[in-house]
Amino acid sequence: MPHGEQRNVARGPEERAGWMRQVLEHAFRRLTPAELLDSREDLRQAALLRVLEVESREREEVQTASYLWHVAFTTIADELRRRRRAHEEPVETERLEARVAELHPGRPSATPGLREALRDCLERLPESRRIPVVLHLQGFAPSEACRVLNAPGKRVENLTYRGLIALRRCLAEKGHAP
């Protein structure tokens, strides 16, 4: 269901609060990553407070669902970063993951060395191709990449296509043929 078209049509404060809670609940249900599931309700409350603070400061009511999704995103992002900082995860994540793979051999993972090769090959691409290719690898659809880059669709598609060919060629030279 497209939530961007949702506007608050409730008149009373209680109805309005109910609408905000409902939208935020849906947003957090969709966006909360696994490691934050235990605190999803707290995060939703924190997001609601942020919205109320903004309304109080700006003296204007939030009327759209998309703004609430925006707040949900920033709340989750802040919490992910806060936890990351608090845990001070070692940079040796690769080694840790290798150990996990060793303990759980059934777990599918990328070919060893592919990630480093991929990074190296990406950084060798000219910027005009590299940026659309990275967005593609991030899972952005062509229309979404066009929006991010403020660029015409055909141009972005061509650059992505050519960039991926160059990327695969580079990876093949390094012994990877994904």
Next chain:
Amino acid sequence: MSDPLLQAFQENRELAPGCATPEEIWRAVAGLEVQARTAALVDHTIRCGDCARLWRLAREAQAESAPVAVVTPIQAAGRWRWGVVASAGLAVAASLLLVLRQPATENPERGSPEARIASATARELPREAFLLRWAPQGEGARYRVQVTLPDLTELDSAVDLTVSEHLVPPAALARVPAGSDVLWRVEARLLDGRTMTSPPFRTRVR
């Protein structure tokens, strides 16, 4: 995610210094950042799995929360090596034509018809003091301005302005004959993250 390339990219959990704020990532994903900054942020995700993850999260949130809206790109002041100047010109043309032909979108992140920015500039200005002014949009608002010829060739642009005015350098107007009009428009980013876009304004060069 069956493509091993996507899997390899998205499995990265490493951190890299110089991460952007979530707000900045949100804006870049929404296409509201200047292109040079967007490119830098995307580049950063090659090495930083943390930011890459936030990009995917922002993409998902925006895909869920907003209907596909007509994009009205503002060409940034920064360099973007698309190589073909003509395509950049066409994009500028398309964006301004969209603004001229269509009512403002209902997408809340991009403003609403009743929340448009008003010009506070005289109908005609001397080229040596071509100071564009518009109604301020509240404390903390940041502005982006784009100035073009009527054929939509870009003359000047400015980003991240903290005041509601912009002086177009005389050099940018050098090839504009006296008595000709230029078009300009403003995008305001408010403190709460909302964005408003003005209609295109016409000002004559004296």
